[in-house]
Amino acid sequence: MENEIALQIRDVSERYGIDFLINGKVTHEEITAVDKVSFTVKKGECVAMLGANGAGKSTILKLIAGIIKPDAGDVRVEGRVASILDLGAGFDPQLTGRENIFLLAKFYGIAREEIQPKMDQVIAFSGIGKFIDAPLKCYSSGMYVRLAFSLAIHVEPDIILIDDCLAVGDEAFQKKCIEKIFELKNQGKTIIFVTHDAHLVSVLARRGIFVKDGRILHDGPIERAIVCYTQMVGDINGIGILNKDNLSVIFNNGKIYINWRNAPLSKGFGGFAVIRTGQGELFSKDLSWRVELEGMDSLMARATDAEAKVIQAWSLKLAEDNCIDWQIDTAAGAQEKEYFSRINLMLNERFTHWSTLGKEGVFPSQYPSVREWQVLDAQEPDTDGGGIISCRSESPDEAALPGVVLESAKKDDFLVARALITGPEQSARVLSLEAMPATKGNRFSGRIRLFENNQELASYLSFRKAKFIQEHTIQKLGTKLFFDRGRLRLFYKESELTKANCFFGALYAKDRWFSSFDAAWSFKKQDEQTILVSAYWPELKARHAWQVSLVDQFRISWKVVLETEDDLEVLSCRNGIYLSTGYKDWFSSYEEGVFPGEFQWQDMVLENPLRKSVGVKKSGLYPGVALETRESGVNNTVAIQNSDSHYQSRIIYAAAVLPRAVEGFNCPAGRREIFSGVIQLYPSAELVEKYLEVSQKEKLDKELSLQARAIETHTIQKGPIKIIFDAASLRIFYNELEISEGRGIRSVFDVHKINKQLNSDFALWQVDKVSLNRMKCVLRWVDIASISQEWDISIEDNRIDLLLTMTSYDNTDIFNERTGLLLSRNYKQWVTASGEEGEVNYDFSERSKGVALKNNKAGRMHVREFIQQGTVYPAASFSSFLDRQEQVVSLTVDKDNGLGLYFFKVKPREAASKTPGTYVYFKGSVIFKEPEPADKDPEDHLSGHIINLPGLKALDLRFDNGAIKLFWGKKEITKGLGFYTSFCCAGLWHDSSQAIWKKNKICAQSLEVTGTWAWIPVIQSWRIKTEGKKIILDIETEVYREFYLESEEVNLFLTDEYRKWFAGKRRGPFYNEFSQSDLFRFRIWISRVADERMGVEARLFRLPAVSLRPQSIARDAYLVIENANILRDKGRLIQYMRLPDREQALIRPCHYNSFKGVIEVGRI
Amino acid sequence: MYAFYGRIKSFFSNSSVLKTLIVKNYKSRYANTALGVLWAVLTPLLISFIVYFVFSHITQVSEKNFIAYVISGMLPWLCFAASVQEGAGSLTDNAGLWRQFRVPLEFMPASCVAVNFLNLALGLAVAQVFLLRFSPKGIFLFLLLPVPLALHFFFTLGGALIFSSLSVRRKDTAYFLNVFLLFWLWASPVFYFRDRFPAAIQRIFDFNIICPFLNLYRSIYYENTIFNAKDLFAAGCLAFASFLCGYYFFIKREDELKKAL
Structure with missing residues (x-):
């Protein structure tokens, strides 16, 4: 060897x-x-x-x-x-x-x-x-x-x-x-x-x-060995081989492998399908398959689930011209319906370039070292409406490599074409066609085409591109609209006027914006002039359906219908166009301007709300473009925006705020038109100028007529009295003389939910003249949508009747409700129904000042007639018809608003929370006449209650609406309010006499009462009991909301006929020295010793001695004896005063005992 | 023939592999036991003693030095029987070893036989002490022990090779061997005297191929004399024949064995 x-x-x-x-x-x-x-x-x-x-x-x-x-x-x-x-x-x-x-x-x-x-x-x-x-x-x-x-x-x-x-x-x-x-x-x-x-x-x-x-x-x-292995190894029943000419396709258990002239083109899993099920994704290669060969060039394969039910069927056929027809059907699975998701075709690394109809790219030579497949096109994928992607090799060594196209065979299939690259483990190029998420198709019909060379491939792609454009374009002469994969683009004489997102629509629902560019698109060319586009949002189950038609060369009509499958609450809609940066000048019906140089989101300021169109002026080759609204179901306002540097576009759009439904949703399931408009092209600058000219004139005419109409529609009159509604003010005229000032009539209240004070000054008014002498106004607030007020104002003989009602749609906690009549500063003299009167002067440093009243329980306030240089300001009286037990009056003098007469509702705490519904906020009238001289309200509204002291037959105790007065026979030995409590908050004193009192328990010798203060969240319960010569007092205070307490007092104010004072063993005389202002007191004695009797004696015992003895003294409390001048009354004051530390000034809701002690009357 | 000769040659030349197998076998056999190798000696001696006790005290055999007779018969027999039985199963038990390391197949039964003979040698050495054979003659005869051991070894090896190759395809071989060996034990003068039997039975013993080997051991331990030439010659021929036939048989079936394993 x-x-x-x-x-x-x-x-x-x-x-x-x-x-x-x-x-x-x-x-x-x-x-x-x-x-x-x-x-x-x-x-x-x-x-x-x-x-x-x-x-x-x-x-x-x-x-x-x-x-x-x-x-x-x-x-x-x-x-x-x-x-x-x-x-x-x-x-x-x-x-x-x-x-x-x-x-x-x-x-x-x-x-x-x-x-x-x-x-x-x-x-x-x-x-x-x-x-x-x-x-x-x-x-x-x-x-x-x-x-x-x-x-x-x-x-x-x-x-x-x-x-x-x-x-x-x-x-x-x-x-x-x-x-x-x-x-x-x-x-x-x-x-x-x-x-x-x-x-x-x-x-x-x-x-x-x-x-x-x-x-x-x-x-x-x-x-090659790997290819053979991957292609041929598997369950033999699931393998089928097709051959035709140069093409050979192997189906292997849910994967297809393509060989061209015996050379493998596929890699990894070859071509396989992914199905979406309820439990996730199902890959065709993981199923169990059976193949039935129908010939040398076609086969059927069926995949079954564990219960032997067919869940997927493939049909593969080798057609003419090196095509593989590939159809996949999914059936209802054992558990849930399955929907086709995507096709992936994995190819080997010999392919170097990929392209779709609109994009091209190169496959990287190095595989990214990540497990997940990387999409090569980082931008939003093409929504081809047909789906086609191809790949080829540009390498001279691979001239024999065919070009491969993966495409959808059906025109209406909306498939996203993508090129991907795997990681190094699989090292393959991938062509993918994915169904849009919103579609739930059960079938994929596709084709894989092979082209001998790149020239043939390029030619085919050009043909497809041209066809695509032709199918997605409507044109009239020079104007063309082309729906290009989710972008509706506008061209005029081959120049594209649109940019970035082009035509768009958006809705505000479920606390965020939903834009058409995030939606699933579908497109249909209805005819040569009209296209129908829809953008579907699966999360909302709603769709914008657009009908865009070329009316003529210079006009495009655009209608938008909102279709909802379920009830939906839509707060706002927008529809508009992103236009090219080439535009420099903008205009609206009545205004013009220039776009700023820098790109950041910015609305162009358009003052006139009556504009019906906005646009951009001609610039170079770009014609002027305007968006005009037409009548539709919803009121749209047009506007212009400059975008940021990412989009670099000029945006003209129409926006609408949809009214909230009182009950349910404002967009129930169904269809409604939300926008109808026309896009007008102005090929010359003169046309725009002419348009502006016409619009301006129209505007002027309109304004004048509106003004006249406005005045007419906002004025009611009868006899000498006239009221004009003018920008949140109700101006009251008497014989053509304006007697009101500022807002005229206003309401103010606090809303606990949003922790804010709201008033009629900044409400959204809707005024409706019911008749010549009556108007109704509806007020809403931006801060809180769940409440509204209705004012019913009518003028009768010499009288203005007011009925203010409040409607709440949920449990909104409204308190401190007040209604005021603001009168001219020429009114100087005021009188309350309880006989208190005074004169106003504006010489003070603060902006406004309250007038202190002894008795604020009056149901009526008057101002006296004022005559100046022949001008007569008539006397007027402002009364409230509400239960006097529930309201107090207050007078304020305001440098901007003149003299304000206010009725202040004081409600028991339990009634503060409102259940949905309507209630009377205020009912009253303004009557123009002088007060009767003896126009004193009877004292039946006073809650005076008399108790005798068993030890002193001559002494009577009278509880009188938050004040206890002592009578020696017929003579009152107390002065002013007598025994009362007081809270100082924000520099103002809130006396118990200003609260609304309710009797809880009445006996011969005892009384239990509860008082609810206005202005401050305090409720006090007094238990008054008499025993011998003693009046035993137990005062419990409840604070039900946070507030800053500066000081708290329990006062016993006695007549100045008392000449001597004592405190324990100490004694002394009173001098008749009183301060001029009730802010300063003449303090004689101050002590912190508890259980000491402090009191006063009269000369020669003409009057019984009176002393106050608290049971204990709080850590921050003092006992005081002084001369006092309170509310113009001079007398002797014995006081239990608490001065909380600064840190404790914020009182949180709590219960505590204010005072427990004894008033003793008689010889010491 | 040449190939056969080459195989036999390689059997001896690859002794290191055989040695390793023997060591492995030994270690495995006595791993995790308290007495370890001592069992190699104890087992046959104890069995011999039990037999001696039964025959001398229960069946009242009164022969002098009967214990030596029993030892010199039982130990070799037990070694032979164990070798053949273990050798028969050695191929299937060590198939992995052969697959992984291509150890010559015949080494498997050979290592089993070798281990048992090592134990026999040890046992006989202890018997020497136990039987107090400290005289110069006794020691001289003890030094002749390798002769019967070697002849006995090759004889046993032949049998082990045959039965090991048979039992790969036929599992029945193991069951057959159990019965056959038991019969053979009783048909051999292992712990009883041949001359107690009638002459006709004694002639059967003459054809018992284990007898010459037993006689060789007995001459050392019981008769205290040098080997009988007839027994020596017979043992030698039997060992030679058994080894050759057994090896030949084994090699002939080797391919089939490898496939079967």
């Missing part, structure tokens, strides 16, 4: 005699394992042997190893052979690993002196550590094979035979083994190995022998 030949096999055959036991009978049969096999292997060569199980590979290896002698033929081997055929054979489980290696090394013929160093290498390589000295019977299977393999490859024979045990053990060990094999290869060892791992084979060997049924079908380049 020549020196360089390691082994030679010539016409070797091997047969096995096997006894078959069938039905108790033994039948002896001769099976041919190897049939006339011949090959030669040179020294240093690495050969892979591939084939299905039972092909005869192991038998060939045994023949080479000399384990068996061939029945015929000749095997010659040069050199020492180590065979790794049966890992672990020969190992004795009773002996340790070390003993086994030592013994078996000798069997390998390793010399005695070499054994020890070899043993160390083997032990190190196997990586089993200290277990080397444990009996083999303790080893795991992994350790076992690692030791066996480690021993086998360290023997260093000349020829190594490996039978499918290359990759044993874990991944790390496998890597080591493969590295060792490489090392042996580099050392020039001859290696013959059998494996089923195609990737490993291609890495290790250059030569491959494919064995099938004991015969060698291929002995040559490894790639």
Whole structure:
């Protein structure tokens, strides 16, 4: 044998005699394992042997190893052979690993002196550590094979035979083994190995022998051997071969392999289909197949599931002109309906370039080192509406390689064509056609075409491109609309006017924008003038259906209909066009401007809301383009935008805000037109100018007529009284003299949900003149969509009636409701229904100031007539018809708004939360007449209640709406409010007399009352009990919302007829010195001692002594005696005052005891 | 013939492989036992003692030095029987070894026989001490032991080769051997005296091919004399024939054996 030949096999055959036991009978049969096999292997060569199980590979290896002698033929081997055929054979489980290696090394013929160093290498390589000295019977299977393999490859024979045990053990060990094999290869060892791992084979060997049924079908380049293996190995029932002319197609259990002139074009899994099911994706190559050959050029194949139901059927036919017609049908599976997802066609690396109708690219020469396949086109995939992708080789060495086209056979199939590249393991180029996610097709009809050369391929692609364009274009003279894979592009005389996303539509629903460029497109050319495009959003189950028609060369009509499958709440819609950067100037119906130089998202400021069109002016070759809205179901407003630098476009669009439905959704399932418009082209600049001129004139006319109409529609009048609604203000005129100021009438309230104060000034008004003297206004707020107010204002004889109602659509917590009448600052004198009166002056530093009232329970406020230089400001009275138990009045003097008369609703806390519905917010009237002199409200609204002190018959205690007054006989010994509590918040004092009180329990000697304050979230409960000469007081306070408390007082204000004071043992006189302002008090005594009586005595005991004794004093409280001038009353004040620390000023909702103590009356 | 001669030559020249097999066999046999190799000696001696006890105390055999008679018969017989039985199963038990290392097939039964004969040698050496054969004659005769051992070895090897090749295809061989060896044991003067039997039965013993070998051992241990020439010649011929026939038979069936394995 020549020196360089390691082994030679010539016409070797091997047969096995096997006894078959069938039905108790033994039948002896001769099976041919190897049939006339011949090959030669040179020294240093690495050969892979591939084939299905039972092909005869192991038998060939045994023949080479000399384990068996061939029945015929000749095997010659040069050199020492180590065979790794049966890992672990020969190992004795009773002996340790070390003993086994030592013994078996000798069997390998390793010399005695070499054994020890070899043993160390083997032990190190196997990586089993200290277990080397444990009996083999303790080893795991992994350790076992690692030791066996480690021993086998360290023997260093000349020829190594490996039978499918290359990759044993874990991944790390496998890597080591493969590295060792490489090392042996580099050392020039001859290696013959059998494996089923195609990737490993291609890495290790250059030569491959494919064995099938004991015969060698291929002995040559490894790639071809792998192809033979992948193509021909599989379940025999699922294999079918088609041949026609130069084309040969092998269907192998859900994969198709294409061979052109006996050279394989496919790689890896060849062509296979992926189906989407409810549980994920199903690959055709993983199914169980049966093939029925229908001839040399066609076959049917069916895949069945575990229950033998047909779930997929393929039809393959070799048609004329080197075409493969490929149809895939999916059926309802056992579990769920299956939908076709995509076709992948894996091709070998001889192909260098790919192209679709619109894009081209190059396959990279290096495979990216990632597991997932990489899409080569990083942009959005083409939505071809037909799907076609091709590949070819531009290499001069591959001139014989055909061009391959993968295309959809059906025109209406919407398939995304993609070129992909696999990782290095599979090292293949992939052409893919994928169905749009929204489509749920059960069938794929495709075609694979092969072209002899690149010229024919290019010609075919041109033809397809032209056809595609023709099918997706409508044209009238110079104007053309072309639907190009999801972009509706507009051309005028071959110049493209559109850019980037071109025509677009968008909806705002489910808290985000849905744009047509993210949607699943479908397209249909209705006729030569009209195209129908739809964009479907699967998440919304909604679709924009566009009808775009070329009316004439310069006009395109565009209608958009929204179709929803389910009820949907859509807040806003937009439809528009992205136009070229070439446009520099913009215009709207009434305005013009220039686009800014830099690109960032920016709306062009359009002042006039009455515009009906926006556009861009002619620029160079680009004609002017305008978007005009027409009447549709929804009110659209047009606008112009400049995009950012990514899109670099000018955008003209129409936007609409859809009104919210009161109940349910504003877009129930069905169809509605949301946009109708016209795109007008202006081929010359003059046309635009003329348009603008006409529009301006129209605008002016319109404005004037609108103004007149507006005034007319917003004015009501009767007799001398007129009210004009003017931009959120209700201006009140009396005999043509404006007597109101600022907003006229306003409402203010707080909404807890959004923690904001809302008012009528910034509401969205909708005014409706019901009759000549009556108007209704609906107010809504942007901040909160779930509430609205309705104002019903009518003018009667000398009177304005107001009815304000509030409607809430959910549980919105509304509180601090107030309604105000703002009158001219010329009104100076005010009177309340309880007789309090005063005069207003605007000479103060703050912007506004409240007028302090002793009694804020009045149901009416008046202003007196004011005459200045012949101008008469009539007297007016503002009254509320609401329950007086629930409201207080307040007067504010505001430098901007004049004099404000407010009614403030005070509601019990339980009523603060609203359930959905409508309620009366305010009901009242403004009457123009002088108040009656004795127009005092009867005191029946006062909640005075009299208790006698059992110990002092002459003393009466009267609880009077948050104040306790003491009467000695008929004489009141208290002054002002008497006994009352007070809270200071934000610099203002809120007295208990300003709260609304409710009697809880009334007895002869006791009283329990609860008061709810206006303005501050405080409720107080007073338990008043009399015992002998004592009035026992227990005051509990509840804070139900956070607020800043600056100070809290419990006051006993007594008449200034008291001359002396005492505090414990201390005594002193009062001097009649009182401060001018009630902000400053003349403090005589301050103490922190509890349980000390502090009180006053009158001279000569004309009046009983009165003292106040708290049971305890809080840490931050003080006892005070002083002279005070409170609300213009001068008297003696005994006070329990709390001054919380600064840190404690924020009071969180809580319950606490404000005061517990005793008022004692009588001799000390 | 030349090939056959070459095979026999390689049998001897590849002795290192055989040695390794023997060591492996030995280690495997006695691994994880407390007494280890001692069992090689203890087993046959104990069996011999049991036989001696039964015959001398129960059946009242009164011969002088009966124990020596039993030992010199039982030990060789047990070795022979074990060798043939183990040798018969050695191919199937070590098929992997042959597949992986291409160890000559005949080495499998040969290693089994060799191990048993090593044990026999050890046992006989201990018997020498046990039987107090410390006289110069006794020691001189002991030194002649390798002769019957070698002849016995080749005789046994021949049988092991035949039965090992038979039992690859026919598993029945093992069951047959069990019965056959038992019969042969009783048909051989292993632990009883031949002259206790009628002359006709004694003539059968003359055709018992194991007898010459037994006589050789007995002459050393029981009769305390040098070998009988007739027994020596007979043993030599039988060993030679058995070995050659057995080897030839084995080689002839070798290919078939390899396929079957």
